[in-house]
Each structure stands twice: as C-alpha cells, then as structure tokens.
Amino acid sequence: MTTKLRGKSAIVGTGHAGFGEAHGLTAYDVMAQSALAALGDAGLKLSDVDGLFCTMMEDSMPALMAAEYLGIQPRFIDGTMSGGSSFVNYLTSATMALEAGLCDVALIVYGSNQRTASGRLVTASRPPAYEAPYNPRYPISAYAMAAARHMHEFGTTREQLADVAVAARAWAQHNPEAFERGPLSREDVLGARMVGDPLTVRDCCLVTDGGGAIVMVRADRARDYPKAPVYVLGSAAESSHRQISQMKDFTVTAARESGARAFAAAGVSPSDIQAVELYDAFTINTILFLEDLGFCAKGEGGAFVEGGRIAPGGVLPVNTNGGGLSCVHPGMYGIFTVIEAARQIRGDAPGIQLKDVDLALAHGNGGVLSSQVTAILGSQNTL
Amino acid sequence: MPDATGPDQIFQRALTNGEIMLPRCDDCGAYHFFPRVLCPHCHGTAISWHPASGKGRVHTTTVVRQKPERGGDYNVCVVELEEGVRMMSRVEGIAPGDIVIDMAVTAFVGGAEGQSAVLFKPAEV
Numbered sequence: 001m002t003t004k005l006r007g008k009s010a011i012v013g014t015g016h017a018g019f020g021e022a023h024g025l026t027a028y029d030v031m032a033q034s035a036l037a038a039l040g041d042a043g044l045k046l047s048d049v050d051g052l053f054c055t056m057m058e059d060s061m062p063a064l065m066a067a068e069y070l071g072i073q074p075r076f077i078d079g080t081m082s083g084g085s086s087f088v089n090y091l092t093s094a095t096m097a098l099e100a101g102l103c104d105v106a107l108i109v110y111g112s113n114q115r116t117a118s119g120r121l122v123t124a125s126r127p128p129a130y131e132a133p134y135n136p137r138y139p140i141s142a143y144a145m146a147a148a149r150h151m152h153e154f155g156t157t158r159e160q161l162a163d164v165a166v167a168a169r170a171w172a173q174h175n176p177e178a179f180e181r182g183p184l185s186r187e188d189v190l191g192a193r194m195v196g197d198p199l200t201v202r203d204c205c206l207v208t209d210g211g212g213a214i215v216m217v218r219a220d221r222a223r224d225y226p227k228a229p230v231y232v233l234g235s236a237a238e239s240s241h242r243q244i245s246q247m248k249d250f251t252v253t254a255a256r257e258s259g260a261r262a263f264a265a266a267g268v269s270p271s272d273i274q275a276v277e278l279y280d281a282f283t284i285n286t287i288l289f290l291e292d293l294g295f296c297a298k299g300e301g302g303a304f305v306e307g308g309r310i311a312p313g314g315v316l317p318v319n320t321n322g323g324g325l326s327c328v329h330p331g332m333y334g335i336f337t338v339i340e341a342a343r344q345i346r347g348d349a350p351g352i353q354l355k356d357v358d359l360a361l362a363h364g365n366g367g368v369l370s371s372q373v374t375a376i377l378g379s380q381n382t383l
Numbered sequence: 384m385p386d387a388t389g390p391d392q393i394f395q396r397a398l399t400n401g402e403i404m405l406p407r408c409d410d411c412g413a414y415h416f417f418p419r420v421l422c423p424h425c426h427g428t429a430i431s432w433h434p435a436s437g438k439g440r441v442h443t444t445t446v447v448r449q450k451p452e453r454g455g456d457y458n459v460c461v462v463e464l465e466e467g468v469r470m471m472s473r474v475e476g477i478a479p480g481d482i483v484i485d486m487a488v489t490a491f492v493g494g495a496e497g498q499s500a501v502l503f504k505p506a507e508v
Contacts, residue, residue, distance in 0.1 A: 129391070130417040131471045133495035136459045137447050144445035145461060152443070152484045197446040197480065245461050245471040246417075250443055 003234070003265045007383045009095035009106075010222035010229035013042025013215035014339045019328050020179045021116050022209040027058055028069045030330075031111030034211035035070060042215040043226045044105060049215075051076040051103025053090035057112060057122045057331045066109065076103040082239065083366025084279055087212075087335035088373040092235045098218045108338075111211030112330035120207060121331055128243040137196060140204060140282070142244035142368035144196035147284035149250035151198060153299065156287065158198050160302035162189035164283035165202050165325050167311035172322025174312065175351025179208050180326045203283040205324035205333065212335040214342070219383075230342040231383060233359075234265030235375040244368040251299075255292035255363060255372040262361075263294070266376035270294040273376075274357045275344040276316060277337040279365040280323040286310070289363055290318070293374065317354055320344060334364035334373075341377050358382050390418035393432060398499040401492050403435040405466055416468035437490040438465040439503065446479040458482050462503055464490070476504040 015037025018030035025033075031054070039046060052074040056062035063079030078093045080086060087108055094106035114122045127138065136142065150156045166186055172178035184202065192200035222229035238254035238261075241247050263269055270293060278289045287301030295316060296304040304310070310318035319325070321340040324333040341360035343349045358381045364373040390406060397404040407414045410427030421428050444460035458479035463469045474482045475493070487506035492499055 133498055133500040134459050134471050134473050135447065135457070135496065136471065141445050141447060141459045145443040145459070148445060148484065149443040194446075194448050196448065243471075245469055250461075 005095050005099060006233050006265060006267065007231045007378070008099045008219050009216050010219050010231045011214055011338070011342045011377070012217055012222055012225040012227060012229055013038040013044065014213070014342050015039070015041050016210065016212045016339065018111065018113070019177055019210045020208055022113050023116055025113055025209075027056055027111050027113045028065065029111070030113055030209060030211040031056065031066055031109055032069055034111055034213040035107055035109045038107070038109070038213035038215050041227060044215060046070055046072055048105045049107045050074055051094060051097050051106035053078045053094055053106060053108040054110065055079050055081045055086050056110065057114070074103070082371035082373070084281070084332035084334040085237070085364030085366035085371040085373040086332065088235065088338060088362055088364030088375050089237050091232050091338065091375050092237065094216050095232050095235070098216060104217065106216040107213060108216070108335065109211070109213040110332060110335050112332070113209045114331045115207050115209045123331070131243055131245055139368050140196040140199060143282040143284055144199045145244060146247075146250045146288070146369060147198055147282070150284060150287065153251055154302065156302035158190060159186055160287070160306050161198070161203055161283040162186045163307060164280065164286045164305050164310070165189045167305065167308060167314070168280060168319050168323040168325035170308070170311040171320050171351060172326035175322050175327060177350045178322040178327040179206055180322070199282060205281045205329040206326065208328050208330050210328045210330035212339050214335065214338060228346050229380065230345045231378050231380070233268070233376045233378045233382060234262040235373065236261035236265060237371065237373040239371045241370050242367055247369060251288070253288050253292050253369050253372055255289050255374065258372040258374040259293035259363070262374035262376050266378070268359060268376060272359050273361045274317070275320055275341060275354055275360040276318045277341045277361065278319060278323070278363045279333050279337055280319055280325050281329070281333065281365060283325070285365060286318065288369070289365070293361070293363065312352055320349060320354065321351055334366070337362035337364060338375065338377070345377055345379050390420060390430070394418045395499070398492055398501070403437065403490055403492060403501055404432045405435045405464070405468065406430045407433050414466040414468045416470050435490060436465045438506070439463055439488050439490060441474065441482060441484055441486045441488060442469055443484055444482045456480070462488060470501060472501055472503055474503045474505065
C-alpha cells in the first residue's frame with residue numbers, strides 16, 4: 001500500500017564538506033560549509049531556508065545551535081536524535097512539513113570534526129547505567145556481539161565479514177572523494193589488529209571529519225531547480241531498543257519492519273532497486289541489513305556478500321561511494337547514504353556512476369542497531 | 384539513610400548486601416531487567432522482587448582488546464538468566480577468548496569500576 005506522501009517531496013540539492021581531515025574547523029564550521037554546498041547545488045540561498053533538520057554529536061540542542069550559526073530563523077525545526085539514522089528519518093518529517101505547508105525549503109544538515117578534534121567517536125551520550133560497569137567499548141562491543149551471534153546461528157565466517165570491507169574499498173578506489181583508497185584484501189582485513197572479537201580494525205568504519213547536507217522542496221516546485229529532482233517515494237522507521245543488552249534477537253534488526261513499510265509506501269520491491277546505500281558502521285551491518293531489507297534470506301547474508309558479489313561488477317551494487325568503511329565516517333554516516341543514492345539517480349555520483357538508475361535505497365542505522373530507517377528514492381520516471 | 388524505594392535503589396542496595404534480586408511483574412508473572420517502575424511486557428505496575436537463581440548461559444560474547452599496559456584484554460558478554468532476562472556482564476575465572484556462546488555460567492556479586500556488580504563464572508559441572 002503506497003502512502004499519500006509518495007513522491008510529494010524531492011531532493012533538489014546535495015552537498016558535503018570537510019571529508020577526511022578538516023583542520024582548524026569546528027563541527028559547526030563543517031556543518032555550515034556543507035549547507036552552503038547543498039544550497040549552491042540547488043541554486044538557493046541560506047535566506048531561502050525556512051525548515052531546518054539537524055542534529056550533531058556535541059550538544060543537546062544542536063538544531064538551535066545550527067540555526068543560530070547559519071543566521072537563519074526557521075519556522076520549522078526537527079532535531080530528533082536517533083543516532084546516525086536521524087538524517088534518513090528527517091526525509092519523512094521534512095516531507096510531512098513541506099506537504100503540510102509548514103515550510104517551503106527544508107535543509108537537512110550535519111557536520112563533525114571528530115577526527116582532527118579527538119581521533120575517536122565524540123558523543124554527548126552517557127553510557128547506559130546497567131552496562132557502564134562492564135566497560136563495553138562503545139559502540140564496537142555491541143556490534144561485535146551481534147556478529148558473534150550471527151556467526152554462531154548461521155555459520156557466517158570472518159572471511160565473509162571481511163569481504164564486505166573489501167567490496168567497500170573496491171568502490172572507494174574509484175571515488176576521488178573517498179578517504180581510504182589503497183588496496184585492501186581479505187587477508188589484510190583478517191590480519192589487521194583485532195579490536196573486539198570477531199572484528200578487526202578493518203571491520204570497523206573510518207573515523208573522519210566531514211559533513212553533508214540535503215535541500216528538499218515540494219514536488220510541485222521540484223523541476224524549477226538546476227539539478228534533476230530526486231523524489232522521496234517512501235520512508236519508514238522502526239526503533240527496537242537503546243542498549244545492546246536489550247536487543248531481543250541479536251541477528252534481526254528493525255530494518256525488517258522499516259524496510260517492508262518503505263517498500264510498500266513506494267510500491268516497489270527489493271528486486272527493483274538499482275543502488276543500495278547502507279549504513280555500514282561495521283561489516284556485520286551490511287550483512288544484517290541486506291537480509292532484513294529482503295535482498296536475501298535471513299542467515300544467507302554471509303554467502304550473499306562473499307567473493308565480490310556486492311563489489312563493482314557484482315550482482316548488487318552496495319555502498320557505491322565506498323561507504324562508512326572506506327569513504328567517510330564522521331561520527332554519524334546516515335546522511336551520506338541519502339546523498340549517494342540521490343547522486344546515483346541524478347547521474348553525478350563521484351565514483352562509479354551506475355547506468356540509468358531510477359530507483360535507489362538509503363538505509364540509516366542509529367545507536368547500536370537500535371533505530372532503523374529506510375528510504376526509497378526515485379527519478380522523475382518513477383512518479 | 385532512608386530505605387531504598389525506587390527500582391534502581393532496591394537493586395543496587397541488594398547488590399551491596401551481596402544479593403542479586405530481580406524484578407518480576409505480579410500481573411503477568413514475567414521477569415524483566417533492567418529494573419523500572421513498570422513491566423515492559425504487559426505494562427503492569429505491581430512489581431515484586433525475587434532472589435535470582437544465579438544460573439545463566441552466555442548469549443553472546445566479545446573480547447575487548449587492550450594493550451597489556453592498559454590492563455589487557457577483557458570479556459564483555461550478554462548473559463541470559465534462567466529467569467528469562469538478559470544482562471550485560473563479564474565472565475571471570477577463564478581467559479576472555481575461551482568464553483563461548485551457550486556456556487553455562489553462575490552469577491556472583493563482585494566489583495566492577497568501583498561499584499558492586501553482577502559478574503559470572505563458569506558453572507561447575
């Protein structure tokens with residue numbers, strides 16, 4: 001069942017800034033540069049923005065901080081913080097706000113300087129009281145335990161996990177915007193420093209600086225801008241827990257529900273999708289989300305990714321920019337799944353541009369597999 | 384010092400006395416963890432406290448790798464107790480890398496980060 005929001009909003013601008021190392025810049029500086037890049041892409045100005053959708057890692061009131069920094073006074077803001085999925089989630093709230101006339105130009109924006117500021121994940125989030133005494137390394141211990149359980153139940157191997165990282169790197173090697181473009185083999189991943197069994201440092205996303213931004217308008221105005229509009233055909237969320245110890249089944253995420261509803265809203269199915277952009281904070285994420293979103297059956301994700309099947313020239317293009325594993329990962333990666341999906345549809349992807357992409361999927365993950373948000377984006381042809 | 388009244392206080396107070404108490408819903412009879420003012424299963428608010436059996440199995444596990452000079456490798460795991468609840472913890476008395484999923488473990492009250500905490504050791508066969 002499609003919803004009445006199908007195709008009612010469109011992305012008319014994307015932008016990014018500070019990829020890799022943004023020396024001398026604060027997180028809000030990178031946020032603002034990203035906003036300017038996206039608005040420039042759309043042929044709009046900051047003064048046109050009347051809806052702001054933003055969260056950051058540093059503060060408890062980041063949307064207000066961002067609006068103040070940008071010198072705008074938005075009439076609609078959404079600062080919902082569900083971790084890295086927040087920015088995919090904003091596609092829903094921005095579409096609703098635009099369609100309801102609560103704003104006319106929606107800016108979704110994020111920025112971080114975590115690499116040059118500290119070299120590790122910066123978060124204002126407190127460790128959960130019933131987990132903190134055991135010193136889990138946040139967030140890797142959570143994902144390591146999900147991977148361990150997947151291996152135990154389905155026989156998934158460390159080699160299959162490694163192949164996710166190898167595929168991401170193969171895409172990144174064609175993307176001049178990607179941070180890590182050197183060669184990476186399965187043996188390199190397996191032989192890298194173990195940080196949280198069964199995950200080595202190469203099973204983990206990068207720690208980089210960077211920001212991203214998206215400009216959205218109502219569909220009826222979407223063809224008035226320089227770039228081909230990319231329509232939001234369906235978006236859906238589901239939240240299952242906050243602490244990893246509370247996850248009911250460590251091998252099944254709420255992406256099963258968010259994906260099913262996003263596909264239904266868009267009126268398409270996994271086999272229609274031409275580019276899949278997943279939040280790959282760790283190699284196990286890609287396997288879990290491919291299963292839960294319906295690209296393969298539960299438990300078959302390991303075999304699905306094995307031996308280059310999601311790499312360039314494989315059976316399914318996944319994380320075509322190199323993903324959080326090899327392109328960019330500034331604390332929260334979610335916005336980049338949307339940007340890459342949109343650019344594949346527009347035909348101006350920075351790395352390998354797939355041929356004639358009309359339908360792409362962006363999937364955001366937040367917390368420790370806690371919040372799952374799926375969006376289906378489409379070209380003019382899909383309306 | 385006033386008596387412990389809130390769910391977190393009751394749990395922590397028992398721990399400092401060397402006891403592991405678990406909250407159970409009087410309405411649906413299911414245990415839950417972490418402690419809270421309502422039952423997350425049926426949303427009832429009549430909660431009573433019962434001593435844990437201490438029997439559990441490792442549901443999933445990892446080793447946090449750390450340089451020896453910073454304290455070395457240690458275990459972080461999630462244990463499922465016989466009562467049906469899960470909690471994060473660690474298993475002691477065995478090398479972190481030797482802890483495996485489904486291993487039978489027994490709870491005890493120990494110290495973690497300067498506070499009383501539920502820890503586990505391999506169950507005696």
